[in-house]
Amino acid sequence: SAVISQKPSRDICQRGTSLTIQCQVDSQVTMMFWYRQQPGQSLTLIATANQGSEATYESGFVIDKFPISRPNLTFSTLTVSNMSPEDSSIYLCSVIFGTSHGEQFFGPGTRLTVL
Amino acid sequence: EDQVTQSPEALRLQEGESSSLNCSYTVSGLRGLFWYRQDPGKGPEFLFTLYSAGEEKEKERLKATLTKKESFLHITAPKPEDSATYLCAVQAIYGQNFVFGPGTRLSVLP
Numbered sequence: 001s002a003v004i005s006q007k008p009s010r011d012i013c014q015r016g017t018s019l020t021i022q023c024q025v026d027s028q029v030t031m032m033f034w035y036r037q038q039p040g041q042s043l044t045l046i047a048t049a050n051q052g053s054e055a056t057y058e059s060g061f062v063i064d065k066f067p068i069s070r071p072n073l074t075f076s077t078l079t080v081s082n083m084s085p086e087d088s089s090i091y092l093c094s095v096i097f098g099t100s101h102g103e104q105f106f107g108p109g110t111r112l113t114v115l
Numbered sequence: 116e117d118q119v120t121q122s123p124e125a126l127r128l129q130e131g132e133s134s135s136l137n138c139s140y141t142v143s144g145l146r147g148l149f150w151y152r153q154d155p156g157k158g159p160e161f162l163f164t165l166y167s168a169g170e171e172k173e174k175e176r177l178k179a180t181l182t183k184k185e186s187f188l189h190i191t192a193p194k195p196e197d198s199a200t201y202l203c204a205v206q207a208i209y210g211q212n213f214v215f216g217p218g219t220r221l222s223v224l225p
Contacts, residue, residue: 043215102147106158
């Protein structure tokens with residue numbers, strides 16, 4: 001089965017700084033997504049990462065705060081900009097493979113703590 | 116608006132004590148209902164997809180069923196390693212996005 005990796009796995013950051021999270025898949029995917037999971041809560045979709053074009057953001061999430069890139073079919077980055085303690089969460093990328101029936105498969109997550 | 120609720124919020128079972136988790140959903144046209152298992156500090160692990168009412172899927176001690184309004188995840192003779200949070204999600208016909216429920220936190224005691 002395909003491997004989905006994320007870097008970093010965790011980080012502790014200072015308020016006002018930015019962090020870029022990478023998601024790498026070892027095979028081509030049709031769709032890539034970014035989610036946030038706040039402590040003790042379920043998953044909230046941030047955006048769909050579109051290859052070669054701007055990401056599609058969900059209500060409550062904006063490009064200035066969460067810029068996303070997807071330069072090819074196997075890689076995407078999410079940046080959390082101008083961080084505040086409220087951004088402390090687990091950030092997860094997920095993918096849909098062309099051979100699947102719509103199932104999303106998730107990376108291991110990036111645990112972010114903002115001081 | 117598409118919505119997913121799950122009950123109970125938390126469930127504690129003795130090893131071997133079978134039970135069921137509930138996922139109730141409201142969606143304008145269901146493309147699929149998905150069950151995931153999430154261990155602490157990890158990403159969700161895909162378990163099942165159900166597409167139509169009456170459908171059932173099984174994997175080891177788990178069986179998922181689907182009606183027009185809800186899905187059940189039945190756990191038969193659970194073991195401590197089944198302890199995890201179980202998430203349910205729905206995908207509507209008109210889009211790719213998933214809507215996740217809040218999850219059920221299952222603890223199986225030896």
